[in-house]
Amino acid sequence: MRQSSLVVVSNRLPIDDSVAPDGACEWRRSPGGLAGALHAILDRTPATWVGWGGKVGDAPALPDIGSLRMRPMGLTSEEHSGYYEGFANSTLWPLYHDAVLPPVFDRGWWETYRAVNQRFARAAAEAVEPGGTVWVQDYHLQLVPQMIRELRPDVLIGFFLHVPFPPPELFMQLPRRLDLLRGMLGADLVGFQRPQAAHNIAQLAVKLLGARVTGDDQITLDGRAIRTGAFPMSIDVAEMQALAARRDVRERAAQLRSDLGRPRRVLLSVDRLDYIKGIEHRLTAYSELLRDGRVKVRDTVMVQVAVPSRERVDSYRALRHRIEGEVGRINGEHGRVGEPAIHYLIQPFDRAELAALYQTADVMVVTPLRDGMNLVAKEYVAARADASGALVLSEFAGAADELEDAFLVNPHDVDGLKETLLRAMEADPADLERRMTAMRSHLVGHDIVAWARAYLTTLDRTGRVAAGLRK
Incomplete structure (x- = not known):
């Protein structure tokens, strides 16, 4: 098989579940998702992407997307249940998000997770050329870095965790904590969204593995140096x-406003349907504002877009209900005939429609209970070309570290959330323009290409890997 100098490994390939009749593949994009973010740097970069194609069964034969080769992985129904729905999303996901729901520890899931990680590692080891680079993504594949190191000690290995990394006292609950920690530390560089995560893994490496930590960003384990650091992801x-500037998108935004009844204020939230996103807390706050008469349906409307997620997992089905x-x-x-208080849409939207929604919203409400980054907040800011609009943002989203001019809020404090929503809705336009201008200025200098270059340059200090990215 052909080999690549750069191999990206993630749970999912960034493509639609089906291939078009002409044999072409298209990028699978979701609000703030990994595939959408990496699309910007890989669609014209020679590389191989290893990942699951999205359907249970044998690996499909997939064409390349431009210069990006697809290396699909198959998953049986049992593997999908144990590896993905089980250990990744019922054990690691809740624990890494402050145990918002109690994590489930199942010994059978672990064996499946380990076996699937081993298959991904072998595929990556076969796909990377001698002296090349493998970039492993996220919590689904935490064992892969060390497994690749055992198979291909000649290559550079990076690992980036897109979700939060928990404090030591939570991570210590994991029955397989040593294996998971060693798996991540098989990389040459372990990247996180926020600096605290790098401190957390250093503490665990010292406590559990007897490692040494030098400076703020280097762990020495078994005679090998592993660098860590924060690399906030972007869009x-x-x-x-460009999308927001398109005439058809601007016209669609105007049409959406009209369809909503031309209210004085539109509040918008766009989330995956997930218990970490704080949707229930948000609804409670808005309901109480309506109940108390501080918000009127006739002049304010909320639009809640919830993209379906992990629909076979019991906790997600219960959340949707x-x-x-x-x-x-x-x-x-609180609704009136022809005037619902909340427009609730359980469906994905294409990029143009999202851009139109962002331009329709006077207030973007992004209030997760815990989030690694939250790229939707950054997309909203990027779409506001006239520097209008307000962003209400959870302190517990990684984006809060960068978007300091948002209306920051603790989403667990429903009374505080209500007051923050009102402040954003009633803010002086000059104040909103100042805030939005500052956030937009930050984003221009910290986009997705800057993120990838910062990470890959730290991984490979020669600059060779980063130089291969599109401009």
Whole structure:
């Protein structure tokens, strides 16, 4: 098989679940998702992407996307259940997000997770050329870096965790904590969204593995130096700006406003349907503002877009049921004929429609209980070419470290969330322009290409890998 100097490994390939009749593949994009972010740097970069194609069964034969080769991995139904729905998303995901829901520890899931990680590692080891670079993505594949090191000690190995990395006291709960820690530390560089995560892994390496830590960013284990650091992920700012400037998108935004009844204020939230996103807390706050008469349906409307996620996992099905029940209650109690209090949409949107929604919203409400970064917040800022609009942003999203001029809020504090929503809705336009201008200026200098270059330059100090990225 052909080999590449750069191999990216992630749980999912960045493509639609089906291939078009002409044999072409298209990028699978979701709001703030990994595939959408990496699309900006890999669609014209010679590389190989190893990942699952999205359907249970044998690996499909997939064509390349431009210069990017696809190396699809197959998953059986049992593997998908144990590796993905089980250990990755019912054990690691809740624990890494402050145990918002209690993590489930199942010994059978671990064996499946380990076996699938081993298959991904072998595929990556076969795909990378001598002396090349493998860049492993996220919590689904935490064992892969060390497994690749055992198979291909000649290559550079990077690992980036897109979700939060928990404090030591939470990570210590994991029955397989040593294996997971050693797996991550098989990389030459372990990257995180926020600096605290790098401190957390250093503490664990010292406590559990007897490693030495020098400076703020280097762990020495078994005679090998592993660098760590924070590399806040970003978006393709130029792409979102170009979308927002398109005439058809601007016209669609105007049409959306009209369809909503031309309210004085539009509040928008765009989330994956996930319990970490704080959707229930947000609905409670908005419901109480309506109940208390501080917000009127006739001049304010909320649009909640919830993209379906992990629909076979019990906790996600239960969440959807609760949210739909709460939206129905709020609309039943506070809506009017032809004027619902909340427009609730459980569906994905294409990029142009998202850009139009972002331009429609007077207030973007991004209030996760815990989030590694949250790229939707950055997309909203990039779409606001006239520097209008307000961003209400959770302190517990990684984006809060950068977008300091947002209306920052603790989403667990429902009373505080209500007051922050009102402040954003009633803010002086000059104050909003100042805030948005500052955030937009930051994003221009910290886009997705800058993120990738910063990470890859730290991984490979020769600059060779970063030089291969598109400009």
